[in-house]
Amino acid sequence: MNQIMIRGVGMQYIYGTADIMRQEDCVVVLGNFDGVHKGHQRLFQVAKDRAKANGLRTVVFSFYPHPTWVIGDNRKALIMSRRDKKQVIGEMGIDELIEYPFTRTFAAISPETFFVDILMKRLKAKILVVGSNYYFGKGKTGNPKYLRQLGEKYNIEVCIVDAVKIGGSMISSSSIRKLILEGNIEKANEMLGHPYMIVGNVVQGKQLGRTIGFPTINLIADPDRVYPPNGVYATVVRVYSKTYRGMTNIGVNPTVSGQRKMIETHIFNYDADIYGEAVEVYFYHYVRPEQKFKDINALKAQIQQDKWHVQEFFANPINLFANDK
Incomplete structure (x- = not known):
């Protein structure tokens, strides 16, 4: 297993392998987190609060390469490099960052298989934290409502966090990419929070x-x-x-x-x-x-x-x- 400690922040970083088998229960935050914007930061804060209340570690579960680089025909350019993303996440007090290999095989698994085989069995998730626009599983057929149903079925707490808005506009990586491409640096920075x-x-x-x-x-x-x-x-x-x-x-x-x-x-x-x-x-x-x-x-x-x-x-x-x- 490839893993390192991020210098200066004490976060464990696991990457380049699907061979993951954690031994301790944890709080897992799910997403791609490109840009690590204010919406992502709220997810991390909710995860840290739930972890502290339950004596658990926080785990951010993301993917590399970006899913659009593997499936579909709309390859997204990224706001933040892989190196910068892990450094910024580590500075926010997260205990572990896992970059799971995103492949066509992985993209084809069902939402429930992902929930049971990856989140429950491999990560030992006891609490899940996601944004209100999170989708998962084959063809993005899993959504927050279904995630909550799976949580009830398997006795896993699911926290669904509403999107953060600025001036009525929802913060998202897509909207920030658009602002950067337009040269609207001030507005992009406001949404990023950095x-x-x-x-x-x-x-x-x-x-x-x-x-x-x-x-x-x-x-x-x-x-x-x-x-x-x-x-x-x-x-x-x-x-x-x-x-x-x-x-x-x-x-x-x-x-x-x-x-x-x-x-x-x-x-x-x-x-x-x-x-x-x-x-x-x-x-x-x-x-x-x-x-x-x-x-x-x-x-x-x-x-x-x-x-x-x-x-x-x-x-x-x-x-x-x-x-x-």
């Missing part, structure tokens, strides 16, 4: 920014992630556990005939060599779309304007979360 982020290791770029006074750190775009529109954003960057403000360009650098999509960040008041190091880039505000300029001088002038815009944005404390990274 800033949309991109995490990766710094790679060598063309070093054009350095020649015009705006050195950047560069990350390669992951084809499995959802990204906001190409353009410039106000961001906060974490490097070596310290945070800095900056501005990030997502795009292909059309002014210099770029081809590959990159995430390039100019960190304010920072110019260290951090090639190969892991960095976290948190997005707060969309500044402008990507543009092709007539020459490098025009590009440089616009970047200076962008920097002033971002500095003005961050000068207002209301534009940063209270839990700013």
Whole structure:
């Protein structure tokens, strides 16, 4: 069995195997949890409360790969990488995260088989926590009402948690993906409960920014992630556990005939060599779309304007979360 402890948070992480046989009763939270948004966070809190009241451990049961990558013809790009998701879930005080292999064979099992063979026998679930829009089993034929019926049949407590809403809009991973694709970073962050982020290791770029006074750190775009529109954003960057403000360009650098999509960040008041190091880039505000300029001088002038815009944005404390990274 593949399992590790998530550094700094003490959560057990089990992945890449269907050979799971827990020995102790637990509270299980079910879902995909892409983005780990405010709705997911409420599920985790309910699970932790029920676990504390009953002296049980909390187990988040999710899947990898994402079900849409295996079945159907609408492969979803993800809000959050696999690595980031497990780190964020661990920081929320969950005891165990299980990423169960999602295969066509697994997708074909009936809802009751999933309930009995996986949840009861393998996970030792005594309490289940799900959202009101949770579906499971072959063809998504299992729903919360049926889950509750199974719970009554097999003496398992089932907690169905209503969706969280903001301004009358239900929070969901799908709605957040749409907001990110539209460039509505502030609204996406409000639903997430934390800033949309991109995490990766710094790679060598063309070093054009350095020649015009705006050195950047560069990350390669992951084809499995959802990204906001190409353009410039106000961001906060974490490097070596310290945070800095900056501005990030997502795009292909059309002014210099770029081809590959990159995430390039100019960190304010920072110019260290951090090639190969892991960095976290948190997005707060969309500044402008990507543009092709007539020459490098025009590009440089616009970047200076962008920097002033971002500095003005961050000068207002209301534009940063209270839990700013």
